[in-house]
Amino acid sequence: MIWSLHGAVGHESDLRNFANAMHESAPAKLDVRRLKLWQYLACCPMPLKKFATQLSADVARMDNSPQLMGYSLGGRLALHALLDSPDLWQSAVIVSAHTGLSDPAARLERQKTDAEWASKALRSEWGEFLAEWQNQSVLAGVELPDRYRLKAERNEIARSFMxxxxxxxxxxxxxxxxxxxxxxxxxxxxxxxxxxxAEKACAALPNGQLEIVADCGHRVPWEQAEIFHKLAGDFFQTTKSQT
Incomplete structure (x- = not known):
């Protein structure tokens, strides 16, 4: 099964078309489990390493040959899960993700910025928060639908920024x-x-493959859905057959 992780200020339905495409993939159907990341933040703080251990444990109870797909924030979470339990995961697709900041000053600055986003997610009028989030240059190109439904998860979304x-x-x-x-x-x-x-990451990975999608920004799975679904489907089919 492919376990898929959505991005920041996102929800599991963002990956419905991806799941459908994988299920229709030839030569064999690939099942996808779309995880709602906010459930992991519903009760208490959940640092990255703790999330990785929890996710791997949850998956191991249900799947003995899991594959993993993570987009943006979900990609960073996926990397932590892979590093936490490298013998568990069969293969992975990482999309538009960051490996981390090496400069301590840059890390502190990012924590400050994300604390501001957390405050906005928690206290701002929800529509204003969404508009400001979408207006970031990195997200230009496509706007994902149904963000208003996430208001019910605003506490968890705020916590995710921290x-x-x-x-x-x-x-x-x-x-x-x-x-x-x-x-x-x-x-x-x-x-x-x-x-x-991505270029640095793939140079470091022993079995990494880099795919650069043309005419596309950060939101690859939606900006170039057909291309992405073909890349991911072929990759997951191939790596599934290798075990």
């Missing part, structure tokens, strides 16, 4: 050499910052 901040994350680049499973890293050609991250 617990799962890029500033709270270790720089994982030097640890990627420990991951022996096949990993497909997908990034848009117009997503310049994340393209540089």
């Amino acid at each position: 617990d799962w901040s890029l500033g709270a994350q270790d720089d994982l680049l030097e640890r990627l050499g420990d991951l022996q499973m096949p990993i497909l890293w997908v990034v848009g050609d117009r997503d310049e910052k994340f393209l540089r991250v």
Whole structure:
């Protein structure tokens, strides 16, 4: 089964079309479990490493050959899960994700910025928060629907900016050499910052494959859905058949 992790200020329905495409994939159907990340933040703080251990434990109870797909925030969470339990995961697709900041000053600055986002998610009028979030240049190109339904999860979303901040994350680049499973890293050609991250990550991965999607920004699975679904489907089919 493919376990899929959505992005920041997102929900599991964002990956419905991905799940449908994988299920219709040839030569064999691939089942996808779309996880609601906010459930992990519903009761208490959940640091990145604790999330990774919890997710891997949850998956191991239900699946003895899981595959993993994570987009953006979900990609960072996926990397933590892979590093937490490298023998569990069969393969992974990482999309538009960051490996971490090496500069302590940059990490502190990012934590400050994310604390501001947390406050806005918790206290601002919800529509204003969504408009400001979508207005970021990195998200230009496509707007995901149904963000208003996330108001019910605003407490958990606010907590995610704190617990799962890029500033709270270790720089994982030097640890990627420990991951022996096949990993497909997908990034848009117009997503310049994340393209540089992807190139460094794939150079460090023993079994990494980089796919740069043309005419595309950060939201690859929606900006170029057909291309992404074909890349992911072929990769998951191939790596599934190798076991």
